[in-house]
Amino acid sequence: xxxxxxxxxxxxxxxxxxxxxxxxxxxxxxxxxxxxxxxxxxxxxxxxxxxxxxxxxxxxxxxxxxxxxxxxxxxxxxxxxxxxxxxxxxxxxxxxxxxxx
Amino acid sequence: xxxxxxxxxxxxxxxxxxxxxxxxxxxxxxxxxxxxxxxxxxxxxxxxxxxxxxxxxxxxxxxxxxxxxxxxxxxxxxxxxxxxxxxxxxxxxxxxxxxxxxxxxxxxxxxxxxxxxxxxxxxxxxxxxxxxxxx
Amino acid sequence: xxxxxxxxxxxxxxxxxxxxxxxxxxxxxxxxxxxxxxxxxxxxxxxxxxxxxxxxxxxxxxxxxxxxxxxxxxxxxxxxxxxxxxxxxxxxxxxxxxxxxxxxxxxxxxx
Numbered sequence: 442x443x444x445x446x447x448x449x450x451x452x453x454x455x456x457x458x459x460x461x462x463x464x465x466x467x468x469x470x471x472x473x474x475x476x477x478x479x480x481x482x483x484x485x486x487x488x489x490x491x492x493x494x495x496x497x498x499x500x501x502x503x504x505x506x507x508x509x510x511x512x513x514x515x516x517x518x519x520x521x522x523x524x525x526x527x528x529x530x531x532x533x534x535x536x537x538x539x540x541x542x
Numbered sequence: 543x544x545x546x547x548x549x550x551x552x553x554x555x556x557x558x559x560x561x562x563x564x565x566x567x568x569x570x571x572x573x574x575x576x577x578x579x580x581x582x583x584x585x586x587x588x589x590x591x592x593x594x595x596x597x598x599x600x601x602x603x604x605x606x607x608x609x610x611x612x613x614x615x616x617x618x619x620x621x622x623x624x625x626x627x628x629x630x631x632x633x634x635x636x637x638x639x640x641x642x643x644x645x646x647x648x649x650x651x652x653x654x655x656x657x658x659x660x661x662x663x664x665x666x667x668x669x670x671x672x673x674x675x676x677x
Numbered sequence: 678x679x680x681x682x683x684x685x686x687x688x689x690x691x692x693x694x695x696x697x698x699x700x701x702x703x704x705x706x707x708x709x710x711x712x713x714x715x716x717x718x719x720x721x722x723x724x725x726x727x728x729x730x731x732x733x734x735x736x737x738x739x740x741x742x743x744x745x746x747x748x749x750x751x752x753x754x755x756x757x758x759x760x761x762x763x764x765x766x767x768x769x770x771x772x773x774x775x776x777x778x779x780x781x782x783x784x785x786x787x788x
Contacts, residue, residue: 442669460554460586463626466665539674542554542562571785575741604737612736615744650751 445535446471452480452487459490461541467496472523472531474502478509483517491517502528548579550671553588557606558598563591564606566677571609574616581620581671582613583664585627588677592623592638607639614643619655626661683709695777699733702780710778714769718778722766724753729779739784742772 446465452458458480461471471494473481480491481501491499499520506513506522513522523531532538551570555562574580584592591607598605613621621641628634641655659667668674679694680687683705689697694710696702707726711718718726728749732740740748742760750758757763763771772784 444669444674456586457554463661464552464585464624464665464668466669537672537674539552539668540676541552542676568785571738571741575743575785577743606737608735608737612738612740612744615740615748644751646747 443535444469445531445538447540448473448477449475451476452490457541462490462494465497470498470531470535472500474505478505481516481520482511483515488517546577546579547672549573550581550668550674552583552676553591554586556587556590558603562677567606567609571616574618580618583622585624589623589627589633594637594639610639610641614655619643621655622664623656623658624661624664625658681709695783696780699780706780707778725766725775726779729775729781733781739776739781741784745771
């Protein structure tokens with residue numbers, strides 16, 4: 442069983458990503474979309490939320506980081522950038538999707 | 543019903559401040575009326591939904607906390623509370639409503655619906671669901 | 678806004694005939710609503726109507742038919758807690774019709 446988690450809010454505004462990371466089982470995937478992509482930037486005082494979650498794979502939606510002026514070079518190490526096609530592929534390759542609010 | 547799916551509703555928001563808590567409860571009741579296997583999880587501020595002694599008369603909003611006690615009638619008897627969320631807020635199980643269900647097969651014996659679980663246990667429970675909805 | 682007349686007083690109802698303000702309910706409303714459906718209320722009907730009002734008072738919702746049936750069975754006995762009995766009393770559906778007479782909203786999940 443594998444779950445794809447999506448988070449669409451910045452960790453600087455809400456605790457959604459923290460809840461997701463705390464309650465996602467080992468080996469799960471987390472895709473950051475919309476304002477969720479701000480949480481993927483390195484050097485912030487909340488970057489550790491992702492840096493400490495070694496058991497999970499993190500992805501960001503490319504069009505959303507581009508729209509917000511975030512360069513790929515600013516992302517926390519290990520985060521993969523996917524396009525809309527990659528989003529669909531992640532959805533298909535996991536057993537279910539949990540969209541965190 | 544063999545084609546019943548396992549539904550998990552994750553509740554993360556306090557009641558009244560936003561509509562999420564009530565919306566979730568309505569969806570749960572509708573889903574349960576269609577004979578699905580329904581579980582609820584209360585995490586983060588969602589644990590405030592089950593506080594005892596809610597009285598909304600002076601704020602002019604419907605107090606829907608009594609409705610949680612009807613969940614047992616709807617065969618919703620797997621209600622998980624995240625231990626870490628309770629403790630972070632200085633709460634214990636005694637601060638929350640005591641939810642029960644009646645087992646028709648055992649002469650309506652009352653059984654507890656609420657289980658306090660750790661984050662890690664909850665993560666495992668989420669893995670067993672067909673559909674998870676977050677509110 | 679539609680309304681029904683009961684003993685010279687007017688009560689607002691929605692387009693499906695449900696009472697707009699459940700706090701204004703009086704037993705006579707049920708009788709008038711039944712007459713509009715060509716039905717006559719017996720003690721058996723009142724047992725269900727009163728049960729629904731008590732259920733709403735306690736839980737703040739009108740129960741789904743399945744829940745109502747089970748709860749009636751527990752309170753009034755198996756011979757009454759079955760859909761045949763309840764549909765004979767309320768042919769338009771025990772949830773919809775009995776809730777309407779009881780002044781409650783349509784049951785959650787009822788379409």
